Amino acid sequence: MIFTTYWFLVFAAIAFPIYWLLPGRLPRFVWLLAVCAIFHGHFAGAAGVLPIIVLALATYFAGRSGRPGWCAAAITLCVAALGIYKYAPFFTNACIGWFDPKLAEQWTAWIKQTLPAAPPLAISFFTFEFVHYLYDVRKGRPRIDSPLEFALFAIFFPTLVAGPIKRRGDFLPALYHGAAAVTPEDVVAGLCRIALGFAKKTVISDNLAQAINYYAPVFTKVPLGMRWLLFAAIAFRILLDFSGYSDIAIGLARMFGITVPENFRWPYLARNIQEFWQRWHISLSTWIRDYIYIPLGGSRHGITRKIINGFIVFALCGLWHGAAWNFILWGVFHGAGLAICGNYRLLFGPVGVSLGNFFDRFPPVSWAVTTLYVWFGWLLFFYPLPQAWQMALSLFSK
Numbered sequence: 001m002i003f004t005t006y007w008f009l010v011f012a013a014i015a016f017p018i019y020w021l022l023p024g025r026l027p028r029f030v031w032l033l034a035v036c037a038i039f040h041g042h043f044a045g046a047a048g049v050l051p052i053i054v055l056a057l058a059t060y061f062a063g064r065s066g067r068p069g070w071c072a073a074a075i076t077l078c079v080a081a082l083g084i085y086k087y088a089p090f091f092t093n094a095c096i097g098w099f100d101p102k103l104a105e106q107w108t109a110w111i112k113q114t115l116p117a118a119p120p121l122a123i124s125f126f127t128f129e130f131v132h133y134l135y136d137v138r139k140g141r142p143r144i145d146s147p148l149e150f151a152l153f154a155i156f157f158p159t160l161v162a163g164p165i166k167r168r169g170d171f172l173p174a175l176y177h178g179a180a181a182v183t184p185e186d187v188v189a190g191l192c193r194i195a196l197g198f199a200k201k202t203v204i205s206d207n208l209a210q211a212i213n214y215y216a217p218v219f220t221k222v223p224l225g226m227r228w229l230l231f232a233a234i235a236f237r238i239l240l241d242f243s244g245y246s247d248i249a250i251g252l253a254r255m256f257g258i259t260v261p262e263n264f265r266w267p268y269l270a271r272n273i274q275e276f277w278q279r280w281h282i283s284l285s286t287w288i289r290d291y292i293y294i295p296l297g298g299s300r301h302g303i304t305r306k307i308i309n310g311f312i313v314f315a316l317c318g319l320w321h322g323a324a325w326n327f328i329l330w331g332v333f334h335g336a337g338l339a340i341c342g343n344y345r346l347l348f349g350p351v352g353v354s355l356g357n358f359f360d361r362f363p364p365v366s367w368a369v370t371t372l373y374v375w376f377g378w379l380l381f382f383y384p385l386p387q388a389w390q391m392a393l394s395l396f397s398k
Helices: 006-021 025-065 068-096 101-114 123-138 147-155 168-180 184-221 224-255 273-279 282-296 303-321 325-347 349-361 363-382 385-394
Strands: none
Touching (some): 025 123, 025 147, 068 123, 123 147, 123 282, 224 385, 303 325, 325 349, 325 363, 349 363, 363 385
């Protein structure tokens, strides 16, 4: 975890006090950009920084031009870069492997030798933020003319590693507000949020991960009650891990006086799958809604098209989390959940209406069904399908 390294602690001890002491917006903008560049350069290295510089320059100049064609070309470049760096070995093996496994193995090996050992740091977040900005400019929304403002939008380090995914319209006003004045309340609130995030991530989630990794190979052999405890531990491990990172990012930004959007709002209290995605990784789910689901047609072309669009966007959501079939399957699983959740009253006729009325009268039942559905999905997220299936079955068998 980047934020727990000694280097970062020293970095933060220097970066924040100087920012607070500097007078006025412009000096703080310049200093903040410097520390963001140092952070990115240190953790990404030259091989990780250079591709992002290219994508950022292409995004800035395409947006500055305001021309739809240039914006579309820059969007294509960003998406292509993400596909090459993060997914090229996976897609090569998946596509060519169908008819020539040996050739697929050779091509995959060549790609791995050609590309860096790991994708550029946070390239998924860079891509989503750049695509959002370019798409909005194409639609006539305000562009960022200042290179300094765009650079701060691009490499603002608190949200660089794990989000929340920023949007230009929210971030720039918050940036100007933070650079104007940082209050003691901002610093205290930021420190408290950071402490909460560290507690979630390092104290609880990391220890849960150790227990899960120890027992997962023998999951089906431990007592039934222990299996259910591990099942819950898997669910809370990922919640506390993801939301812990977001808490730290939100707290670090707040210490600069900058407010970034919330990313998690008690998702395990959701009473249906739609509500879950309104509470879970909010910046990701709303991005997917606004920049993939709605452009595909959303729910405007009938129920069949609506369901197909839902499956497409959640398969892509799963793929965004990692280049592996289990992530895609997890996305499809949630696509199915949303299709059923949003349409079962219509699809199942009187039975669906009666079931919906029953859930409305007994909210704890709808909460329990939603929670179990989401938690079973985490087995697909973390484990190959045969293992996930065996673990799920063992929860109902002695």
